[in-house]
Amino acid sequence: MxxxxxxxxxxxxxxxxxxxxxxxxxxxxxxxxxxxxxxxxxxxxxxxxxxxxxxxxxxxxxxxxxxxxxxxxxxxxxxxxxxxxxxxxxxxxxxxxxxxxxxxxxxxxxxxxxxxxxxxxxxxxxxxxxxxGPDCLGLLVPELNLNASYSHINALPGKVAYLGQSGTLASALLDWAHARGIGFSHFLTIGDSADVSMPDTIDYLSTQRQVKAIMLHLEQVTDAKSF
Known part of the structure; x- marks a missing residue:
C-alpha cells in the first residue's frame, strides 16, 4: 500500500x-x-x-x-x-x-x-x-509537539529523522540525545511491521521538507527488494 x-x-x-x-x-x-x-x-x-x-x-x-x-x-x-x-x-x-x-x-x-x-x-x-506496529515505541514529531508514544522523554526539534526496529534501543538513544541537546524531525520505531514497512516510511519521510537525513537502525531486512 x-x-x-x-x-x-x-x-x-x-x-x-x-x-x-x-x-x-x-x-x-x-x-x-x-x-x-x-x-x-x-x-x-x-x-x-x-x-x-x-x-x-x-x-x-x-x-x-x-x-x-x-x-x-x-x-x-x-x-x-x-x-x-x-x-x-x-x-x-x-x-x-x-x-x-x-x-x-x-x-x-x-x-x-x-x-x-x-x-x-x-x-x-x-x-x-x-x-x-504492533510492538512499537510509537512516534514523535517535535515540530507538531506530538509525542504519540510511551517514551517518558520528548524529542527535541531537529532535521534528522530516526527510524528503528527496537523500542529498547530507541528509548536509550532518545535519552542520550536529549541530554546532549540533539534533536530529530521525526522519531519512531515500526515494531513488527504488520503493514507499514520501513521502506514505506522512508519513502514518506524523504518527501518532508524538514527532513535533511534519515537515520536507520536495522535488526533485519525482511523485504530487500523494497529497498
Missing part, C-alpha cells in the same frame, strides 16, 4: 487512544499524559469501556462507534487478544491509521521474519486500515 494514508500518522489533527487509563504506569496512561504534556494542539479522545467521563482531563468515550468520524489516528494500548476486534471496529468507523503499541501477538516461527505473513496484514487489507 506504499505511503497511502501515512500522513495521518505524522500529521494528525484528531487522535484517539484506545485503552486510555488513569494509571500513569500503564501504556494507555503514559500515552495520554505524553499527548497532553507535549503540547499537541489537536484534539485527543480517550476510549475506555469503563465509562470514565475523562482520563487525565481528556474526554473519555466508552465505544469506538461514538468517536467523531474524522479521527485521523487511533493508538491501541489494549491487550493483544483484543486487537483484531478493535481493528475491525476502527475500519468500520472509517479510521484508516492505527498505531499499535501493544506487543505479545502470537505468530508462527516461520512468520516472524516475513511481515507479509503477519496475521494482522490480512486485516489491514480487508478493512482499509494502515497499521504501524
Amino acid at each position: 506504499g505511503t497511502r494514508w501515512l500522513e495521518r500518522f505524522f500529521e494528525p489533527s484528531k487522535i484517539a487512544v484506545i485503552g486510555a487509563s488513569e494509571r500513569t504506569s500503564s501504556m494507555g496512561g503514559a500515552v495520554i499524559q505524553n499527548l497532553k504534556t507535549s503540547g499537541f494542539k489537536g484534539s485527543v479522545y480517550a476510549v475506555n469501556v469503563r465509562r470514565y467521563k475523562t482520563v487525565h482531563g481528556v474526554p473519555c468515550i466508552s465505544k469506538i462507534g461514538r468517536l467523531p468520524k474524522d479521527v485521523d489516528l487511533a493508538i491501541i494500548c489494549t491487550p493483544a487478544h483484543t486487537i483484531e476486534k478493535i481493528i475491525k471496529q476502527l475500519g468500520r468507523h472509517g479510521i484508516h491509521a492505527v498505531l499499535i503499541l501493544t506487543g505479545g501477538i502470537s505468530r508462527k516461527r516461520a512468520e516472524q521474519f516475513r511481515p507479509s505473513k503477519h496475521p494482522l496484514r490480512k486485516l489491514s487489507r480487508e478493512h482499509g486500515v494502515r497499521i504501524m
Whole structure:
C-alpha cells in the first residue's frame, strides 16, 4: 500500500487512544499524559469501556462507534487478544491509521521474519486500515509537539529523522540525545511491521521538507527488494 494514508500518522489533527487509563504506569496512561504534556494542539479522545467521563482531563468515550468520524489516528494500548476486534471496529468507523503499541501477538516461527505473513496484514487489507506496529515505541514529531508514544522523554526539534526496529534501543538513544541537546524531525520505531514497512516510511519521510537525513537502525531486512 506504499505511503497511502501515512500522513495521518505524522500529521494528525484528531487522535484517539484506545485503552486510555488513569494509571500513569500503564501504556494507555503514559500515552495520554505524553499527548497532553507535549503540547499537541489537536484534539485527543480517550476510549475506555469503563465509562470514565475523562482520563487525565481528556474526554473519555466508552465505544469506538461514538468517536467523531474524522479521527485521523487511533493508538491501541489494549491487550493483544483484543486487537483484531478493535481493528475491525476502527475500519468500520472509517479510521484508516492505527498505531499499535501493544506487543505479545502470537505468530508462527516461520512468520516472524516475513511481515507479509503477519496475521494482522490480512486485516489491514480487508478493512482499509494502515497499521504501524504492533510492538512499537510509537512516534514523535517535535515540530507538531506530538509525542504519540510511551517514551517518558520528548524529542527535541531537529532535521534528522530516526527510524528503528527496537523500542529498547530507541528509548536509550532518545535519552542520550536529549541530554546532549540533539534533536530529530521525526522519531519512531515500526515494531513488527504488520503493514507499514520501513521502506514505506522512508519513502514518506524523504518527501518532508524538514527532513535533511534519515537515520536507520536495522535488526533485519525482511523485504530487500523494497529497498
